[in-house]
Amino acid sequence: MPTSAEKFIQDNGAEVHDKVRIENKTLAYEGLILPKHKFSGEHIIMIKLDNGYNIGVSTENAKMTILSKAKQTDHKLTKNNKNDKLNDITILGTGGTIASFVDYKTGAVSPAITTEQLVNSVKSLEDIANINAVPLFSLASEDMNPTHWEDIARKVKEIHDDKKHGVVIGHGTDTMAYSAAALSFQLPEIAHPVVFTGSQRSPDRPSSDAHLNLAGATKTAMSDLGEVCIAMHETTNDQTVAIWRGNRSRKSHTSKRDAFTSPNDKPLGIVKENIEWKQKYKPTSKKTTLKAGFDENIGLVWSHPGLNEEDWGKLTSGKNGIVIAGTGLGHIKSELLDIVGKTAADIPVAMTSQCFSGTTNLNVYRNGRELIEKGVVEAYDMLPETALVKMMWLSKHKPNEIRELMGENIVGEISNSRKMS
Amino acid sequence: MPTSAEKFIQDNGAEVHDKVRIENKTLAYEGLILPKHKFSGEHIIMIKLDNGYNIGVSTENAKMTILSKAKQTDHKLTKNNKNDKLNDITILGTGGTIASFVDYKTGAVSPAITTEQLVNSVKSLEDIANINAVPLFSLASEDMNPTHWEDIARKVKEIHDDKKHGVVIGHGTDTMAYSAAALSFQLPEIAHPVVFTGSQRSPDRPSSDAHLNLAGATKTAMSDLGEVCIAMHETTNDQTVAIWRGNRSRKSHTSKRDAFTSPNDKPLGIVKENIEWKQKYKPTSKKTTLKAGFDENIGLVWSHPGLNEEDWGKLTSGKNGIVIAGTGLGHIKSELLDIVGKTAADIPVAMTSQCFSGTTNLNVYRNGRELIEKGVVEAYDMLPETALVKMMWLSKHKPNEIRELMGENIVGEISNSRKMS
Numbered sequence: 001m002p003t004s005a006e007k008f009i010q011d012n013g014a015e016v017h018d019k020v021r022i023e024n025k026t027l028a029y030e031g032l033i034l035p036k037h038k039f040s041g042e043h044i045i046m047i048k049l050d051n052g053y054n055i056g057v058s059t060e061n062a063k064m065t066i067l068s069k070a071k072q073t074d075h076k077l078t079k080n081n082k083n084d085k086l087n088d089i090t091i092l093g094t095g096g097t098i099a100s101f102v103d104y105k106t107g108a109v110s111p112a113i114t115t116e117q118l119v120n121s122v123k124s125l126e127d128i129a130n131i132n133a134v135p136l137f138s139l140a141s142e143d144m145n146p147t148h149w150e151d152i153a154r155k156v157k158e159i160h161d162d163k164k165h166g167v168v169i170g171h172g173t174d175t176m177a178y179s180a181a182a183l184s185f186q187l188p189e190i191a192h193p194v195v196f197t198g199s200q201r202s203p204d205r206p207s208s209d210a211h212l213n214l215a216g217a218t219k220t221a222m223s224d225l226g227e228v229c230i231a232m233h234e235t236t237n238d239q240t241v242a243i244w245r246g247n248r249s250r251k252s253h254t255s256k257r258d259a260f261t262s263p264n265d266k267p268l269g270i271v272k273e274n275i276e277w278k279q280k281y282k283p284t285s286k287k288t289t290l291k292a293g294f295d296e297n298i299g300l301v302w303s304h305p306g307l308n309e310e311d312w313g314k315l316t317s318g319k320n321g322i323v324i325a326g327t328g329l330g331h332i333k334s335e336l337l338d339i340v341g342k343t344a345a346d347i348p349v350a351m352t353s354q355c356f357s358g359t360t361n362l363n364v365y366r367n368g369r370e371l372i373e374k375g376v377v378e379a380y381d382m383l384p385e386t387a388l389v390k391m392m393w394l395s396k397h398k399p400n401e402i403r404e405l406m407g408e409n410i411v412g413e414i415s416n417s418r419k420m421s
Numbered sequence: 422m423p424t425s426a427e428k429f430i431q432d433n434g435a436e437v438h439d440k441v442r443i444e445n446k447t448l449a450y451e452g453l454i455l456p457k458h459k460f461s462g463e464h465i466i467m468i469k470l471d472n473g474y475n476i477g478v479s480t481e482n483a484k485m486t487i488l489s490k491a492k493q494t495d496h497k498l499t500k501n502n503k504n505d506k507l508n509d510i511t512i513l514g515t516g517g518t519i520a521s522f523v524d525y526k527t528g529a530v531s532p533a534i535t536t537e538q539l540v541n542s543v544k545s546l547e548d549i550a551n552i553n554a555v556p557l558f559s560l561a562s563e564d565m566n567p568t569h570w571e572d573i574a575r576k577v578k579e580i581h582d583d584k585k586h587g588v589v590i591g592h593g594t595d596t597m598a599y600s601a602a603a604l605s606f607q608l609p610e611i612a613h614p615v616v617f618t619g620s621q622r623s624p625d626r627p628s629s630d631a632h633l634n635l636a637g638a639t640k641t642a643m644s645d646l647g648e649v650c651i652a653m654h655e656t657t658n659d660q661t662v663a664i665w666r667g668n669r670s671r672k673s674h675t676s677k678r679d680a681f682t683s684p685n686d687k688p689l690g691i692v693k694e695n696i697e698w699k700q701k702y703k704p705t706s707k708k709t710t711l712k713a714g715f716d717e718n719i720g721l722v723w724s725h726p727g728l729n730e731e732d733w734g735k736l737t738s739g740k741n742g743i744v745i746a747g748t749g750l751g752h753i754k755s756e757l758l759d760i761v762g763k764t765a766a767d768i769p770v771a772m773t774s775q776c777f778s779g780t781t782n783l784n785v786y787r788n789g790r791e792l793i794e795k796g797v798v799e800a801y802d803m804l805p806e807t808a809l810v811k812m813m814w815l816s817k818h819k820p821n822e823i824r825e826l827m828g829e830n831i832v833g834e835i836s837n838s839r840k841m842s
Contacts, residue, residue, distance in 0.1 A: 055784065140786065142752040145726050174748035178726050254750050254779025296727040302746075304809060305566050305599050306717040314735040325723075327595035329675050331563040356777050358675025363476060365561065388725060 002043040002060035009033060009045065009064075017070030022047060024061045031055075032070070082130050088165045089221045090132040091214075092155060094148070094179075095139035096172025096198050128218050132163065141172025141179070141198075146294035146392055149182035153292050156187060156194055160288040166193035166221030168214070173198045173251050173259060176230060180246030181386045184228035184411045185393040186292050189285035193221045194228045196246060200257050209233050209257040216241025216271035223275055225268065226284040227412055233257040234270055241271040247386050247413040252356075263357035264381040264415060282412070295320055295395030300388050302354060303332045309339050321348040321391045321402065324376075325384040328353065330360030331367055341374030348402040350377045350391060352384040359415075377406045382414045423464040423481035430454060430466065430485070438491030443468060445483045450476060453491075503551050509586045510642045511553040512635070513576060515569070516560040517593025517619050549639050553584065562593025562600070562619075567715035567813055570603035574713050577608060577615055581709040587614040587642030589635070594619045594672050594680060597651060601667030602807045605649035605832045606814040607713050610706035614642045615649045617667060621678050630654050630678040637662025637692035644696055646689065647705040648833055654678040655691055662692040668807050668834040673777075684778035685802040685836060703833070716741055716816030721809050723775060724753045730760050742769040742812045742823065745797075746805040749774065751781030752788055762795030769823040771798045771812060773805040780836075798827045803835045 003011070014020055014033060021030045022045060034046035044056040045064075125131055136155055139148065156167050171179055180196045187194060197217035199210035209232075217231040220243055228246035235258050244262045253259040269277040299319040301312070303326045316322050322343060326332050330351040332340060343349055351371060353360050359381035362368030372378065379387045387406070390413065394402045408414070424432070435441055435454060442451045443466060455467035465477040466485075546552055557576055560569065577588050592600055601617045608615060618638035620631035630653075638652040641664050649667035656679050665683045674680040690698040720740040722733070724747045737743050743764060747753050751772040753761060764770055772792060774781050780802035783789030793799065800808045808827070811834065815823045829835070 056790075140752070140755070140788070142724070142748050142788070143754050143756070145754075149726075174752055175726055250777070251749060252777040254774050254776045254781065256779065259776070259779075294727075296729070298727065299732070300723050300725055302721050302723050303563070304721055304806065305570075305596055306715075306719065306809075306813065308717070310739075311720070314738065317735065318731075327563050328672060331561070331595055333564050333566075334561070335564070353675050355675045355680070356671070356673040358677065358680075360675065367561070367563070369477070385725065388727075392727065 002058055004042050005045045005059060008043075008059040008062070012064040012066070014064060014066050015070060019067040019070075020047070021065040021067055022057050023063050024057070027057065029055060029057060030067065083126070086127075086129050087222045088130045088132060088163065089168060089218055090134055090159045090163060090165065091168045091170060091218075092152070092159070093133065093135040093170045094137055094141075094144070094152065094172075096141050096170065096174075096176075125215060125218055128215060129222060131218075132165075134159070139172070141174040141176060144172070144175050144179055146182070146296045149179055149186065149294060149389075150292045152179065153183055153186040153290060156183065156190075157288050157290040160190065160192050164192065166195065166223075168217045168221045169194070169196045170214075171196050171198050173200060173232075177246075177249045177251055177260070177383075178385050178389055180228055180230050180249065181389040181413070182294070182393065184245075184247040184413070185390060186290060187228060187288060188291060188411050189287060189289040190226055190228070191284055191286060191288045193223055193225045193284065194246075195220045195225075195243075196228075196230045197232060200233075200255055200259055209238070212238050213241060216243075219271050219275060220269075224283045226282040227268070229268060230260055231271065232260040234267070239272070242267040243269045243271065243275070245412055247389075247411060248383065250383060250385065263383065264359070291393075293396065294389075294392040296392060297321075298323065298388060298391045298395075300325065300384060303327050305333075307333070307336070309336065312336055312339050312343070316343050316347075319347065320395065321350075323350050323352060323379070323384055323387045323391055325354040326351050326360070328355065329358075329364055329368065330362050330371075330378065331365065332371070334367055337367060337370055337374070340371065340376065344371075344375040348377065348391060348394075348399055348406060349375070350379045350387050350406045352379040352382060352387045354384065357381075375403065377403045379406060380414045386413050423479055425463050426466045426480060429464070429480040429483070433485040433487070435485060435487050436491060440488040440491075441468070442486040442488055443478050443483055445479070445481065448478065450478060451488065452476075504547070507548075507550050508643045509551045509553060509584065510589060510639055511555055511580045511584060511586065512589045512591060512639075513573070513580070514554065514556040514591045515558055515562075515565070515573065515593075517562050517591060517595075517597075546636060546639055549636060550643060552639075555580070560593070562595040562597060565593070565596050565600055567603070567717045570600055570607065570715060570810075571713045573600065574604055574607040574711060577604065577611075578709050578711040581611065581613050585613065587616065587644075589638045589642045590615065590617045591635075592617050592619050594621060594653075598667075598670045598672055598681070598804075599806050599810055601649055601651050601670065602810040602834070603715070603814065605666075605668040605834070606811060608649060608709060608711060609832050610708060610710040611647055611649070612705055612707060612709045614644055614646045614705065615667075616641045616646075616664075617649075617651045618653060621654075621676055621680055630659070633659050634662060637664075640692050640696060641690075645704045647703040648689070650689060651681055652692065653681040655688070660693070663688040664690045664692065664696070666833050668810075668832060669804065671804060671806065684804065685780070712814075714817065715810075715813040717813060718742075719744065719809060719812045719816075721746065721805065724748050726754075728754070728757070730757065733757055733760050733764070737764050737768075740768065741816065742771075744771050744773060744800070744805055744808045744812055746775040747772050747781070749776065750779075750785055750789065751783050751792075751799065752786065753792070755788055758788060758791055758795070761792065761797065765792075765796040769798065769812060769815075769820055769827060770796070771800045771808050771827045773800040773803060773808045775805065778802075796824065798824045800827060801835045807834050 031047040234240040234242035248262040452468040452470040655661040655663035669683040
């Protein structure tokens with residue numbers, strides 16, 4: 001048996017967070033030693049590389065050299081001194097890279113840093129607002145489900161009603177756009193801003209985007225923006241934050257800081273020292289209205305060569321609604337028109353496009369017109385992800401109302417409904 | 422009963438292709454009268470609007486005004502006079518907007534223009550090459566299936582072997598990228614270029630992109646490019662054509678001329694008067710090698726909030742392989758890890774990203790590492806569409822070989838396989 005990771009580290013006079021070089025016959029890595037967590041093997045040392053990625057190295061035949069000792073970071077909770085000249089905002093922690101300091105998704109052995117610790121560590125926020133940190137849950141965003149969207153919306157409503165100030169939601173980037181869309185439907189009127197933000201690199205890295213994103217989101221949370229939004233890096237430079245409509249955005253790059261964009265929309269504004277608004281937006285309302293809840297049982301079908309009737313049957317069986325990501329202007333193959341029509345007679349079926357941007361137009365080609373005749377609803381320039389969330393949210397309505405509302409702009413999610421573009 | 426469309430047009434002294442204004446109590450449209458086809462209702466007049474879209478208007482309570490009479494276009498087949506100074510190329514027609522003159526997907530009543538007519542109409546090509554036009558089929562591209570990909574590849578191989586010159590493939594834009602990827606795998610070595618092109622607006626429109634695209638594709642077909650490619654408008658200007666790797670491209674906009682791009686790659690070259698190459702490419706080989714055929718029975722699963730075990734079961738049952746479009750760096754929710762792992766033990770499962778661009782990296786987070794341990798294969802920066810086509814094509818191999826080959830770059834479809842980016 002190779003030496004356990006703890007013993008190996010101890011034997012080498014090293015500690016967690018020290019910068020070390022670890023090598024064996026074939027590999028050599030330099031990075032920070034991470035705390036052990038319940039998922040790493042007994043003899044695996046977790047190292048955070050300079051590029052931010054974590055890697056596990058076996059102690060077997062390994063040699064460790066300490067490059068520098070860990071700096072003692074003060075992670076103690078220090079109560080912010082309230083500055084009466086500044087506005088208050090709440091930062092709601094839901095998890096994701098922005099809430100991870102040393103290792104992402106750690107288990108019981110090494111719990112993730114709390115939202116409050118995170119906020120305290122972002123000293124720059126102290127000059128922007130008085131921060132009220134509320135950890136809600138600690139989830140990687142791929143694990144967010146419609147029930148979580150509901151929990152977040154209820155919590156935001158409560159903060160708006162009680163504290164009467166804006167809310168920043170720290171969220172993993174993977175499904176942030178789905179969650180932001182979900183909040184935009186559930187909170188059609190908001191008395192204070194609701195701003196999602198996150199980070200592509202964990203906040204303990206010098207190159208982290210977390211600090212600028214949090215600062216930009218906090219400034220946005222003090223504005224009069226009455227639309228649920230996402231505030232993330234505008235470019236790869238660490239200088240400006242773009243504000244995107246929550247229901248029109250997408251994580252468009254797997255790892256870049258400026259991963260977020262609205263394929264069919266401009267940013268609402270750019271946060272520099274202040275916010276430069278780039279288009280008209282809906283201002284905050286008098287009261288925050290909550291229309292919470294989702295039916296998870298909606299399917300998303302990606303139209304592609306090879307998709308056949310049997311597939312369609314499986315993909316749609318037992319579902320209460322279907323969103324198709326069609327090709328081009330909203331197409332699906334001719335041989336499926338009949339079966340899609342049969343489904344569309346039973347349950348709402350909406351057509352979006354799998355193209356990155358642009359709008360559906362089912363009037364251009366025969367198949368499209370046939371789909372409309374069969375009751376398929378056109379989603380125009382609404383993103384497939386947003387259409388999925390919207391149909392889940394519309395579940396309280398009757399099928400015909402859902403069909404009607406899917407094609408109508410409710411909270412900014414469609415530009416040109418019922419119009420040709 | 423409202424008047425039949427034919428009678429209404431006749432009564433108004435109009436003819437097919439005349440520019441007219443047609444109005445009733447609520448609507449008014451101006452455009453060209455299209456020939457009737459078998460799908461339009463008895464009393465529906467089809468009008469091609471100035472924006473290129475077709476619309477049906479009922480004769481009921483309608484009024485028609487002739488704005489201008491149709492120009493007589495010569496659609497007769499005129500045999501090209503072979504110019505000995507020019508190279509020969511073959512244009513292979515498969516359908517799509519590029520092969521439609523007045524109405525797209527017309528029925529028996531009004532057959533679509535032949536590829537040869539199209540080519541003869543593009544007078545500008547006469548100065549570029551001696552064109553050999555071969556209609557293969559006339560399909561809207563959403564109807565292309567893996568069997569069609571095989572037919573196209575066999576035909577290309579035949580032309581390369583017999584005629585010994587480059588091939589331009591006119592194809593609908595919706596699934597052109599899937600087809601181009603399919604050809605790139607089936608024809609790993611080509612003795613002459615294979616160039617896909619199409620159009621976003623039909624060639625009878627003054628604003629059509631068909632002519633420039635065909636000219637750019639023809640020039641590319643005379644080069645020494647040994648990779649299957651797509652040649653389409655570089656920008657919205659009608660001046661330059663970009664050449665994209667066939668297995669790295671996507672229709673990124675529903676309607677713009679510059680719809681095609683390679684999310685994770687630069688163009689291979691830009692066609693102006695001549696081709697300006699922008700990166701190193703594989704030159705043509707001595708012989709064209711054919712490795713034809715696909716297993717259609719591969720599934721594509723889009724990871725999203727709400728997706729559950731039951732969904733996974735349905736989506737994967739009976740399939741011979743699965744491509745997941747995961748969130749972010751290639752994630753799927755934790756509660757699905759076990760069932761995904763069980764599937765991955767049985768059949769090849771590959772992980773791509775649903776982000777527009779970037780690469781998967783399953784080493785960053787625990788779930789990713791767990792997926793790798795369970796046998797899920799990382800597809801790096803290969804697009805989900807390409808991964809789907811590739812797995813269909815790899816079907817002749819044993820599951821373990823498929824797993825191995827999915828993560829390896831075979832014909833340019835992956836930039837950084839087996840590497841962190």
